Amino acid sequence: MLSRARRQKILEWIQEEGSARVRALADAFSVSDVTIRQDLERLEADGHIVREHGGAYLRSAQQQVRAMALHHLVNMEAKRRIGAAAAALVEDGETIILDSGSTTTEVAANLMERERLTVITNALNIALMLGALPSCDVHMPGGHFKAPTLSLSGDKSAQYFEGLYVQKLFLATAAVSIDAGLTYPALADISVKRAMIASAEQVVLVADSSKIGRRSFTSLCGIDRIHMLITDDGIADADAQALEASGLKLTVV
Known part of the structure; x- marks a missing residue:
């Protein structure tokens, strides 16, 4: 993998x-520690992260948690539709x-x-939004808190969904394509x-068109x-045709 592409994927991970x-x-x-440190130095110089001993963290994480704000707030008009x-x-x-994420x-x-x-x-911001409504009964798993997505993740969170049955899952992902399927930048989620998918009778993927035809x-x-x-209607015609040909029901808004 070229260094620029690797740094982009590292940034998406963080x-x-x-x-x-x-x-x-x-x-x-599959690279050396030295190579990763050089990548992190470049990402820090670009203002995205802060390096610390043995790793790095997202520069904006503390502000996001205080403001209960998600990181991925692009294409919001499409996400609202x-x-x-x-x-x-x-x-x-x-x-x-409801999976965590800006579209969900x-x-x-x-x-x-x-x-x-x-x-x-598993999204703290969604639980706070709906949990105060008397008409809505909200449940959350345990797990490890992830600041950028305001979500709970990891094995403990996955175990919570074992044995559950729901009518619908509204799922988020980072990228989707015919050949690679659904892909994601981080391992913990x-x-x-997968546990959410196994619990649902119907799985509805909500993803703006910028994520289609990509691989994470x-x-x-x-x-x-x-x-x-x-x-949304930014999806390429070729991608729409290929997805529908695979048997997936496609709704474009």
Whole structure:
């Protein structure tokens, strides 16, 4: 992998996890500790991260937590349309899972008028948004807190979903393509997302068009595990045709 591409993936990793250790990055990218330290030096010089002994952390993490703000706040107009379309699929009285992320947060924002909802989410900001509503029963797993995504992650979080059954899961991912399926920049969330998928009768992927046709670091699942994709009208015609040909139901807003 070229150094520029590797640094971008390292940055995406840290933006998801909040921090990273040199040794873990070196193992993941099959390069030396020295190479990773050089990458981190460059990312620090560019203003993205702060290096510390043995690793680095996201520069904006503390401010994000204090403000309860997510890191990925781009393409928000498209994400609002996607969120509204996804929320329209939810019926009163259903039990659903909302994954963490800026697009799933927009789904949550459009569920304020639903009655007798049971919502399971690993996203602290979504739990706070819906948990105060008397019409909504909110549950959260345990696990490790991730500042950039305001979410709970790791094996403890994944174990929570074992044996659960819900009508719908609204899932987020970093990238989706026909050949690679759904991919994600960080390892800790993979087990949680797979456990969510296993718990749901219907899996609805909510992803803006900038994520389609891309590939991230770690494989989450194949396209065949997803029932519906809701995206925006920026999707390329070729990508839309290929996804629909795979049997995936595609909704473009």
